[in-house]
Amino acid sequence: MSQMTASKNEIKDINLASVGEQRINWAKSQMPVLNSIQERFLKEKPLKGIKISACCHVTTETAVLALTLQAGGADCLLIASNPLSTQDDVAACLVKNHNVSVFAIKGESTDTYRKHVDLALSHEPQIIIDDGSDVVATLLQNKKELVKNIIGTTEETTTGLIRLRAMEKDGVLTFPAMAVNDSQTKHMFDNRYGTGQSTLDGVLRATNILLAGKVLVVCGYGWCGKGIAKRGQGQGARIVVTEIDPVKALEAIMDGFQVLPMAEACKIGDLFVTVTGNRFVIDKHHFELMKDGAILCNSGHFDLEINLEALGKAAPNKKTIRPFLEEYTLKGKKIFVLAEGRLVNLGAAEGHPALVMDMSFANQALAVEHLVKNKGKLKPGVQNLPIEIDNEIAALKLKTLGIQIDKLTPEQLNYINSWKEGT
Numbered sequence: 001m002s003q004m005t006a007s008k009n010e011i012k013d014i015n016l017a018s019v020g021e022q023r024i025n026w027a028k029s030q031m032p033v034l035n036s037i038q039e040r041f042l043k044e045k046p047l048k049g050i051k052i053s054a055c056c057h058v059t060t061e062t063a064v065l066a067l068t069l070q071a072g073g074a075d076c077l078l079i080a081s082n083p084l085s086t087q088d089d090v091a092a093c094l095v096k097n098h099n100v101s102v103f104a105i106k107g108e109s110t111d112t113y114r115k116h117v118d119l120a121l122s123h124e125p126q127i128i129i130d131d132g133s134d135v136v137a138t139l140l141q142n143k144k145e146l147v148k149n150i151i152g153t154t155e156e157t158t159t160g161l162i163r164l165r166a167m168e169k170d171g172v173l174t175f176p177a178m179a180v181n182d183s184q185t186k187h188m189f190d191n192r193y194g195t196g197q198s199t200l201d202g203v204l205r206a207t208n209i210l211l212a213g214k215v216l217v218v219c220g221y222g223w224c225g226k227g228i229a230k231r232g233q234g235q236g237a238r239i240v241v242t243e244i245d246p247v248k249a250l251e252a253i254m255d256g257f258q259v260l261p262m263a264e265a266c267k268i269g270d271l272f273v274t275v276t277g278n279r280f281v282i283d284k285h286h287f288e289l290m291k292d293g294a295i296l297c298n299s300g301h302f303d304l305e306i307n308l309e310a311l312g313k314a315a316p317n318k319k320t321i322r323p324f325l326e327e328y329t330l331k332g333k334k335i336f337v338l339a340e341g342r343l344v345n346l347g348a349a350e351g352h353p354a355l356v357m358d359m360s361f362a363n364q365a366l367a368v369e370h371l372v373k374n375k376g377k378l379k380p381g382v383q384n385l386p387i388e389i390d391n392e393i394a395a396l397k398l399k400t401l402g403i404q405i406d407k408l409t410p411e412q413l414n415y416i417n418s419w420k421e422g423t
């Protein structure tokens with residue numbers, strides 16, 4: 001049962017707030033970089049009166065981001081960026097204890113999800129924080145009259161940036177879009193180590209299978225694929241990578257993995273994880289060649305990497321075995337799908353751990369501040385955060401981990417800035 005509090009919120013159950021508060025505090029204790037930004041924001045109020053609509057996975061880590069923006073003086077509304085990733089206790093806590101408007105219920109229908117995107121726009125935001133670019137895409141297609149309010153947007157994901165660059169190419173992106181995903185302190189850590197760990201966490205929570213000795217087919221060898229392959233190998237799985245990019249395929253080979261086309265990999269895989277950002281990477285003709293008992297899941301942003309419609313037609317008798325584990329019977333053979341083909345790390349587990357989201361969300365908070373500080377001065381279109389922000393986040397993170405590094409001596413600085421000295 002969903003619970004409506006006036007029209008400011010739509011959440012599952014307000015009584016979950018105290019559980020949420022405890023879990024948010026646990027995450028916060030592992031987010032020292034974001035906490036230091038929160039403390040500064042509290043004093044300086046750089047976002048005073050700024051209306052923000054954030055479309056993120058509603059997790060404990062996102063709660064710490066929302067509270068940081070609020071500490072900066074922003075009027076922040078939060079919706080879920082995926083129907084299955086919401087942590088209902090977090091949503092309740094933000095509403096009850098922190099007066100943040102939240103529209104998110106775990107398991108909400110696609111229609112409800114779209115309604116929430118519309119509500120995020122009804123907030124008349126000046127800043128949009130997007131995770132997958134659904135809010136900006138809806139704004140530009142259906143609510144163009146609101147574009148005049150927009151100072152800029154920030155984007156969390158590779159998928160969202162691909163969409164934003166397509167908007168830019170079409171000439172419709174008329175405001176700055178900060179590519180949070182492209183900060184080094186985001187994708188090199190969140191996409192790789194965050195997705196690597198949380199994807200296996202989702203698989204294990206949903207199935208409790210032993211990974212040792214399994215053939216794990218990783219579809220896509222971007223930062224996320226690299227992380228999953230490395231962590232899967234660490235658990236004793238034999239890794240097979242599928243790719244369409246020759247450079248990435250070479251990287252996978254030299255990282256020590258087998259590379260195969262999907263038409264071959266599908267015959268030998270025990271577990272398949274898609275992280276390509278593209279559609280129907282696992283398709284009808286692949287299901288037919290799979291082994292009995294193959295387990296399929298997706299950790300890419302959208303739920304279109306596995307052609308579940310085709311699987312559903314070929315195997316209409318679907319059975320739920322455990323939460324987030326469904327069995328399809330295809331010509332006497334069983335194929336299992338996790339978390340409805342949605343992000344398995346957020347659907348069946350809790351997403352990336354706080355220690356890594358600390359850097360991702362420090363980038364988000366500082367990207368928002370950068371947009372507000374430079375209102376009207378930035379060029380429209382997709383752009384990186386200033387490199388100084390990336391370096392500052394890395395330096396702060398090292399400091400909080402208690403790790404010291406060397407500094408260039410004046411002679412070394414002089415050497416790398418000159419070209420005359422050689423052999």
Ligand code: ADE
Nearest residue numbers: 057059061062350351352
């Ligand atoms: N994306 C991946 N993991 C996440 C998390 N823990 N919180 C918010 N967004 C995420």
